[in-house]
Amino acid sequence: MAVTDDAIERLKNMITSGELRPGDRLPREADLAQTLGLSRNSLREAVRALSLMRVLDVRQGDGTYVASLAPDSLLEALNFVVEFHRDDSVLDLFEVRRILEPAATSKAAARMSDADFTELADVLARADANSPVEDLVEVDTEFHRRIAIGSGNPILASMIASFAGPTHAARVWRGLTQRGSLIRTLDEHQGILDALTRRDPELAAVRANAHIAGVEDWLRTATLDEAG
Incomplete structure (x- = not known):
């Protein structure tokens, strides 16, 4: 890098x-x-x-x-x-995102329909490990947007949507610079979808938390490396 x-x-x-x-x-x-x-x-x-x-x-x-x-x-x-490694505001955004999205994902497990889950699977199918980084980030954004809407809470969905723009560049940069991050993201998305289709709110929340925490941890490490 x-x-x-x-x-x-x-x-x-x-x-x-x-x-x-x-x-x-x-x-x-x-x-x-x-x-x-x-x-x-x-x-x-x-x-x-x-x-x-x-x-x-x-x-x-x-x-x-x-x-x-x-x-x-x-x-x-x-x-x-x-x-951007020194930009604490981006780190703060991911921290808030990690608080909100597991809650939305938990609610979505109970409230989304089987047809919604099929559409989520279709979204994930738009990109694979050979896709350009920007395509994977677009899929990531759409995947989380649909889950937030599926929570059935429009205010929660709106709050989560507000983070999409400010965190977009950081997610692209991670895909370009962190080895293995793209495959890991694809696997984590599939894990979240599996928990949703099983209608397991607790598992869905845990997997959403781990997924977002991965980006947050990478950004925090980059910040420490820059400071050091």
Whole structure:
């Protein structure tokens, strides 16, 4: 991860210095890698990460462009990618999410219909271990959204939905940087679905808690590593 972070930091410096501006096209990969003193693989990883964070816009057959955002918005997005490990507010969001979602999942085990469970299974089938990270995160978001709605408590569902946007980037970043996290997420989703279909509220809550705690623990560890 350190190599990717270094590549991102160097691209950020090109933008903050004005060498690259919103809407500018990046130089050819070989030229840019040489300019930044990076391997082409490291540069590709950085470009992929920044495109997922909507800092860069990769246009198939055309090239890669700096997103056409206002400079302040662009720097805000870049700062998140480089410095999110120190952002306690994201950690706080996951902590609250870990309190609310097991409760919603427990209620959903009793209140969702068999047809709802079939639709949940269909959602999970949209992605597998070979899918792009962004597809898996979209499935993750939709899976949890449906369960929250299935709790039958619209206020609880609304509160959980409010965390989807602020925690999206952290979940994408985990998928890009933590080995094995994608397969683990798929397995945990299936475990939650199995508990739901068995209509076991306690087991569903336990599995939801463990699933969300995994992301929270990763983020907490990243924060400690950054501080150290």
